[in-house]
Amino acid sequence: MSSEQQPKPKSVPGKALQDVDLDGHDLPPSPAPSSPRNGRKYALATELVYTDGGDQYNASSVPIYQSATFKQSSSTSMGEYDYTRSGNPTRTHLERHLAKIMSAARALVVSSGMGALDVITRLLRPGDEVVTGDDLYGGTNRLLKYLATNGGIVVHHVDTTSVDAVRAVLSPKTAMLLLETPTNPLIKIADIAALSRAAHDANPAALVAVDNTMLSPLLQNPLDLGADIVYESGTKYLSGHHDVMAGVIAVSAAALGDKLYFAINASGCGLSPFDSWLLLRGVKTLAVRMEKQQANAGRIASFLEGLGFRVRYPGLASHPQHALHWRQARGAGAVLSFETGDVAVSERVVESARLWAISVSFGCVNSLISMPCRMSHASIDEKTRRERGVPEDIIRLCVGIEDVEDLIDDLRRALVQAGAVKIDVDGIVAIESEDAAALAEETANGTVGQTDEAGPSS
C-alpha cells in the first residue's frame, strides 16, 4: 500500500495538536484554531491576526519547523509528520489558519499561484472541457494553452461578464469553469453565483474554480457564492511585501481537498516551512494593508477619471458592472487600469513615474506601475490580445500604502512629462486618443509643440 493510501495516523491523546478543529473541520493535525467558544464569529480582521499555536513553549510566533524529516518511534508507527513534502507543522498551521479565514473545508498552500492552478488542473482528464474568461492573467492563459496543446483538454475562452455567453459553451463535457473576477488587467467582473449555478446545471460534477488574487479573502469569498475551489497567488495581497512566492487553494468539500493534497504530495510543490512562516506573518496584516491600499486606489481612480481618462476600477460608479461587483464583494481592491490612447505615451508615463516602481505583480505595500501587454501579459500573443480587446496602451496601477498625495503628485508629474495631459484654463486634462497619437509622432520626430503655421512654439 502506498503512503498516500494509508489512513492518516490519529494524533496521540493529550498532545497539543488535534485532528479536528473546533468547527469540526476534518483536517490534518495542526495547532488549534481561534474560533470563539461562545458561538459568535470574530470579524475577519480579528481572525486574520489571531492564531493559537499550541506550541510547547507558547511561542508567540509560530515556529519554523525547518526540518525535512521527522523521527518515528518505530518503523511502523509514524508520528503526525514524517517528511516535509507530505506535511510540516508550520505549513499545516498556515493551512488551518487560511481554511478558517476562507470559510473552507480545507486550505492547502503551494509554492506559487501558478503552482496552485497546476495542482487544480491535475483534476482534469484528456477530453475534459474548461470554460474560462477572455481576459485572464497571462500565466493562467499560458498554462491553459499548454494543457490544450499537450494534455487533450478543450479550453473555451468567453466573455465571463455575460452569463449567456458562458451558458452557450457550457455542456455535460464541462469539467471546470475557471473564473477571474475582477479580471487582470481589464478589471471585468464575473457573476460568481450565477455562473456557478449555470456550470452545475450543465454538469453537476463540474468544478467551479475562482482565482481570487485581485481581492483576497478579505474582500471576496467565492466559496460563499457557490464556487467549489478558490485559489490565490499568495505572492500578492496575502503576503503583501513581495518577499515570498506562494499559492493558496481552498475548497468547499473535504474530499476535494484530499484529491488536491494527493497531487501536492505526489508532485512536491507544498510551500516550504520558511515561506509558510512568511505568508502567515503577511496574512496577519492583510486587513490594514488592504484598507489603506484600497482607500488610496479609490482616490487615484477618481483623480484619473477626473482628468478625463478611461479608468477601469470597480470602486468607480462608472464601472459597467459596479452593482454586480458590490453584490458579491466587500471592496474594490487596489488594482486599476487606464488608457492614454497611445502606446508611446503610456510608455513615457510609466517611465516618468518615480514613486511608482515599474514592476509586474501587485498586492505589495509599495505602488507599482506596468504595461500589461509588455509585461505580465506578454506571453499572450498580440493577435490574441487584440481579439480579446486588451488595449496595447493600457497602464495598470497597483496601489500601495504610501501617502496618497505623494502618489497623486508623482502620477500628475509623470502624466505631464509624458504628454498624456494638456494644460488648459481649468488645469490639466487628458489628451484625446488622436491627440495622443499625434503627440507621440511629434515626439518621435523631435517636433513636439511645432505647428505648420506658427513654427516652433516658445
Ligand SMILES: Cc1ncc(COP(=O)(O)O)c(C=O)c1O
Ligand atoms: C490573477 C493572478 N493569478 C495568478 C497569478 C500567479 O501567481 P504567482 O505569480 O504567485 O505564480 C498571478 C500573477 O502571477 C495573477 O495575477
Ligand SMILES: N[C@@H](CCSC[C@H](N)C(=O)O)C(=O)O
Ligand atoms: N515573467 C512572468 C511575469 C509575471 S506577471 C505577475 C503578476 N501576475 C502580474 O499580473 O503582474 C511570467 O511570464 O509569468
